[in-house]
Every structure is written in structure tokens, then in C-alpha cells.
Amino acid sequence: MIRLENVRKRYLNGHDALRGINLNIAPAEMVFLTGHSGAGKSTLLKLIALIERPTAGKIVFEKKDLALLSSKEIPYHRRRVGVIFQNPTLLNDRSVFDNVALPLRVSGYKESEIKHRVNASLELVGLLDKSKRQPSILSGGEQQRVGIARAIVSRPEVILADEPTGNLDPQLSKDIMNLFARLNQVGITLMIATHDLSLIKDLNYRQIELKDGKVINAKVNAAKSTL
Amino acid sequence: MKSKQTNVKSQKNTVNRNQKDSIWSSWITMHKAAFNNALQRLSLAPITAFLTILVVGVSLSLPAAFQILVKNLESGQQSVDEQSRISLYLTKNASSDDIENLLAEIKTNNTVQETVLISSEQGLKDFQKQNILGNALDLLSDNPLPAVIQIYPDTRKLDPSQIENLSNELAEFALVDKAKIDVLWLKRLFSITEFIKQISLAISLFLVFTVLIVIGNTIKLLGQDFQDEIAVNKLVGATDGYVRRPFLYSGLLYGVCGSVVALSIVLLGLLWVNPQIDQIAQLYQSEISLVGLGFSDVLSILGTGMILGLGGAWVAANRLIHSLSI
Numbered sequence: 001m002i003r004l005e006n007v008r009k010r011y012l013n014g015h016d017a018l019r020g021i022n023l024n025i026a027p028a029e030m031v032f033l034t035g036h037s038g039a040g041k042s043t044l045l046k047l048i049a050l051i052e053r054p055t056a057g058k059i060v061f062e063k064k065d066l067a068l069l070s071s072k073e074i075p076y077h078r079r080r081v082g083v084i085f086q087n088p089t090l091l092n093d094r095s096v097f098d099n100v101a102l103p104l105r106v107s108g109y110k111e112s113e114i115k116h117r118v119n120a121s122l123e124l125v126g127l128l129d130k131s132k133r134q135p136s137i138l139s140g141g142e143q144q145r146v147g148i149a150r151a152i153v154s155r156p157e158v159i160l161a162d163e164p165t166g167n168l169d170p171q172l173s174k175d176i177m178n179l180f181a182r183l184n185q186v187g188i189t190l191m192i193a194t195h196d197l198s199l200i201k202d203l204n205y206r207q208i209e210l211k212d213g214k215v216i217n218a219k220v221n222a223a224k225s226t227l
Numbered sequence: 228m229k230s231k232q233t234n235v236k237s238q239k240n241t242v243n244r245n246q247k248d249s250i251w252s253s254w255i256t257m258h259k260a261a262f263n264n265a266l267q268r269l270s271l272a273p274i275t276a277f278l279t280i281l282v283v284g285v286s287l288s289l290p291a292a293f294q295i296l297v298k299n300l301e302s303g304q305q306s307v308d309e310q311s312r313i314s315l316y317l318t319k320n321a322s323s324d325d326i327e328n329l330l331a332e333i334k335t336n337n338t339v340q341e342t343v344l345i346s347s348e349q350g351l352k353d354f355q356k357q358n359i360l361g362n363a364l365d366l367l368s369d370n371p372l373p374a375v376i377q378i379y380p381d382t383r384k385l386d387p388s389q390i391e392n393l394s395n396e397l398a399e400f401a402l403v404d405k406a407k408i409d410v411l412w413l414k415r416l417f418s419i420t421e422f423i424k425q426i427s428l429a430i431s432l433f434l435v436f437t438v439l440i441v442i443g444n445t446i447k448l449l450g451q452d453f454q455d456e457i458a459v460n461k462l463v464g465a466t467d468g469y470v471r472r473p474f475l476y477s478g479l480l481y482g483v484c485g486s487v488v489a490l491s492i493v494l495l496g497l498l499w500v501n502p503q504i505d506q507i508a509q510l511y512q513s514e515i516s517l518v519g520l521g522f523s524d525v526l527s528i529l530g531t532g533m534i535l536g537l538g539g540a541w542v543a544a545n546r547l548i549h550s551l552s553i
Contacts, residue, residue, distance in 0.1 A: 051462070072466070079464035089459050105260070106465035108253035150463065 001027040007057035017043040019213035030184040033193040035210035041193035082156035086163035088147025090135040097131040121149040140167040265476030284488025293427030341379040442539030450547040474544035482536020
């Protein structure tokens with residue numbers, strides 16, 4: 001599904017965020033990216049979502065070399081990828097419903113379909129009863145879940161999550177992880193960056209550890225999944 | 228948990244349903260949304276919107292007024308052309324037979340539209356009627372006035388310099404003592420009209436450029452308030468066109484509203500000037516009247532406003548989109 005070949009990213013200030021990453025993510029696989037902050041997890045996800053471009057190397061997304069996509073094709077690539085940030089970038093001048101509807105509106109979905117899908121997404125994250133509220137009056141955890149609902153509403157093939165549980169308490173974090181696992185079961189590929197090892201230590205998914213822009217350890221937990 | 232799981236599955240299974248609108252209806256939906264978004268953005272900062280529209284209106288009113296001024300000058304010039312004539316003062320000893328021959332010859336020239344003969348006797352009578360010199364004429368033993376042939380050249384065929392050539396030709400006739408035309412002031416009027424046209428064009432271009440900058444700058448300021456929205460939209464897969472569309476509608480609204488203001492200003496100006504022109508026309512017993520705003524003028528002013536609005540918004544929106552790193 002996603003293949004990275006010797007991917008490097010150097011920022012304009014000379015900082016090397018990624019220094020030769022080789023990865024292969026299978027379709028419908030769920031992987032965790034671990035490592036300290038600054039290890040390059042966020043950069044890696046941004047490159048796959050085409051928010052940033054690599055300095056060198058090749059990223060292949062479903063047999064397509066992302067470097068060959070023109071700037072006109074980028075929006076269509078992003079529609080296939082749901083992105084979740086630690087800090088959900090919600091628009092506070094509109095309701096939770098309208099925030100979640102955004103990916104469907106930019107793609108030109110019917111209003112009836114939008115209603116159906118947004119409500120389904122909000123139900124999945126347990127916020128259906130708050131769809132008319134403004135995001136600013138929700139708690140941090142609820143805002144985070146609105147961001148997740150927005151990322152899954154268009155049923156992307158891939159979900160990239162950057163510290164999705166950063167603002168959540170342990171129980172909510174667990175719920176979110178369970179939600180991700182369920183999405184994975186229906187065939188969605190997920191890459192989840194997190195530094196919260198205690199949260200994932202019991203989960204039976206591949207873990208890719210990054211350090212200073214390199215993969216230093218890739219393992220599958222032996223422990224049985226709690227799911 | 229179990230029920231939720233099947234929920235996810237059933238959600239995934241409905242992918243093949245007819246989810247997206249047909250291209251046309253989705254196009255219309257998106258444009259409607261963009262237009263509403265643009266209106267909403269204007270209403271968020273009504274004072275800015277009002278001032279921008281006012282500046283655009285005032286800036287566009289001057290080119291519009293110039294357009295009407297030039298139109299009036301041209302129509303005025305045309306009526307002057309129609310009145311331009313050559314007066315041939317004949318030698319005093321010309322007999323009436325000689326004059327008839329000359330008239331016949333002049334009439335063969337197809338650039339001459341009309342000729343009027345004023346005999347010396349007729350001229351004297353006219354002179355006496357006007358009573359300018361009082362009884363002074365009675366003191367003279369014989370009529371001092373020559374016969375005059377007035378020639379009206381066909382102004383559709385001749386421009387002022389050609390009229391001058393014609394006059395020079397006519398002056399060659401032995402019977403003609405002097406040929407006189409008012410070509411000099413005609414020429415002056417012509418050059419002044421040209422000059423005014425060019426000046427108005429220059430000022431108009433300058434003002435049009437101003438409008439472009441004013442609208443572009445307003446859109447740019449507007450865009451800064453919407454940077455988050457643009458970033459999020461782009462993140463979830465909005466095309467540049469989708470992001471740009473509300474800004475283009477905003478620009479269009481500024482342009483159209485500004486044009487309406489400009490048209491109002493020009494109309495008010497015409498209403499104010501018209502009685503004064505009538506008064507002048509009366510004074511000079513002329514039939515000059517003001518050519519007002521025509522349908523084509525209204526269209527061209529509205530069109531200019533729309534194009535400028537769209538253009539300014541396009542440039543500003545593109546700069547905004549490309550300034551974001553997403």
C-alpha cells in the first residue's frame with residue numbers, strides 16, 4: 001500500500017528530519033510509529049499526506065510514485081488519506097457537524113449523503129448528541145474525537161494519525177485505539193504515531209521505532225491483543 | 228461494541244451507493260455554497276466592504292465620466308464638421324455671367340455638397356439689416372462688398388486638411404479674390420479632442436489599476452482572516468479552485484457594487500450638468516445637447532467592474548493559496 005525507499009527530508013534550516021527511511025506498509029495493515037518527539041514521526045506522516053515533499057527518496061502509494069503527482073493531483077490524493085493531528089484543527093465558527101462534513105463538501109457530495117455519513121462518523125466517536133455544538137465549547141478529548149470523525153467521514157483508504165491520543169485520558173485513549181482497530185478490521189490502512197508506549201504495549205500490531213530520522217527497530221508485539 | 232463493529236462494516240459496504248451528485252448539480256451546489264460564503268464574508272466586515280465598494284465606485288466613476296465626455300466631444304465635433312464651410316470672396320469686377328460659370332464649375336466637384344451665392348447687392352442688404360455701421364454705408368457712392376460664394380464641403384468625404392486643400396484649389400480661380408475657411412480652429416478642436424481622449428485614457432488606466440489594487444488588497448485582508456479555514460480545507464482535499472471560488476465571488480460582488488455606485492455618480496453628475504448645457508446651447512442658439520449614458524455605457528462600466536473584481540480577487544487568492552505551505 002505504502003512503500004518508502006530511502007526517504008530523506010532536510011528542512012530549510014538544515015535540520016535532517018528523516019535520514020533514509022525504508023518501509024513497506026501492506027494494505028489493511030495497522031502500524032504504530034514510535035520514538036521520542038523529534039524522531040521524525042510527524043515528518044514521515046506529512047510526507048505521505050503530501051503536506052510536505054521529501055528531499056530525496058521515493059514514496060510509492062498504491063503503485064503510484066507520489067513525486068510524480070502534480071500539484072493539481074494533490075487534493076485528490078489527500079481525499080484518499082485521512083489525517084488526524086494531535087491538535088485538531090477545527091473551525092470554531094461552525095458546528096461540529098459542519099466541521100466533520102468539510103471533506104465531503106470539498107469533494108461535492110450530496111447533502112443527503114453528507115448528513116448520513118457525518119452522523120455515522122459522529123456516532124462512531126460517540127459525539128452524535130453534540131453535532132450542533134461549536135467545537136470551542138467541547139473538551140480537549142471531544143475536540144480530538146471531532147478531528148477523528150472528520151478524518152474517517154470520507155472513508156479514506158489510509159488514515160494517518162499523529163499523536164491522536166495526546167490530549168486524552170487513558171480510558172478515552174483506549175476507546176480511540178479500539179476505534180482504530182475496528183476501522184482496520186474493515187480494511188483501512190492505518191499509521192499511528194505515538195510516544196505512549198504503555199497504551200500500545202498490549203496491542204498486537206507492528207511497531208516501527210524511529211530515532212534521529214532512522215528506523216531503529218521494527219517489531220510485532222508478542223503479547224495477545226486485548227481486542 | 229459488537230453492534231458498533233457491524234455499523235462500521237455496513238458503512239463501508241454502502242460505498243457503491245450513488246453518493247456524489249452529478250457533475251452539473253454538484254457544480255451548482257458548490258458555486259451556490261461559494262457565493263453564500265462570499266456574502267457571509269462581506270457581512271462579517273460590513274464597514275470594510277462598504278468602504279471598498281465606495282472607493283471602487285468613485286474610482287470607476289471618473290473613467291465612466293471621461294467616456295461620456297469623449298462621446299460628447301466627438302458628437303460636438305461632428306456637428307461642427309457639418310457646419311464647416313469655405314467662403315469665396317470674388318473680385319469686384321466679376322460679372323454675373325462669370326459668376327454663374329464659376330458656380331457651375333464648382334458644382335462639378337463631387338466633394339462639394341452645396342453652394343450658396345450671395346451677390347454684392349444681397350450682401351449689402353444683409354449688412355444694412357444688421358445695422359452695424361449705422362449710416363456709414365450710405366456715405367459710400369458704390370457698393371464696397373464683393374459677391375461671395377459659400378461652399379459646404381461634404382465632410383463625410385473630407386477631413387479638415389482636405390478641406391484646406393479644396394480651399395486652396397478654389398482660391399486659384401481667377402475670379403476668386405480670397406478663399407477663407409475656419410479650418411484652423413477646427414484643427415485645434417480636433418487636436419484638443421484627441422488630447423483629451425488620450426489624457427482620459429491615461430487617467431482611466433491609472434484608476435482601473437487602482438481599482439484592481441484596492442479589490443486585491445481587500446481580498447488579501449479578507450483572506451488573512453480565513454487562513455485557518457483555507458488550510459483545513461486544503462488538508463481534507465480541497466482543490467485550489469474550491470478555495471479560490473468564494474474569493475472570486477467576493478471580488479465580483481465588489482466590482483459589481485462598485486460599478487453601480489459609479490453609474491449612480493455619473494447619472495447624478497449628468498442631471499446636474501444638463502440644465503447648464505441647455506443654457507449655454509440657448510445662448511449660442513445651438514442645438515448642442517448632452518449625450519447621456521447609453522445601454523452600452525452601462526454594460527461596459529458593469530463589465531469593467533466585474534473583470535476588475537475577478538482579476539483582483541484572482542491574483543490575491545492565488546498569492547494567498549501559495550503562501551500557505553499546505
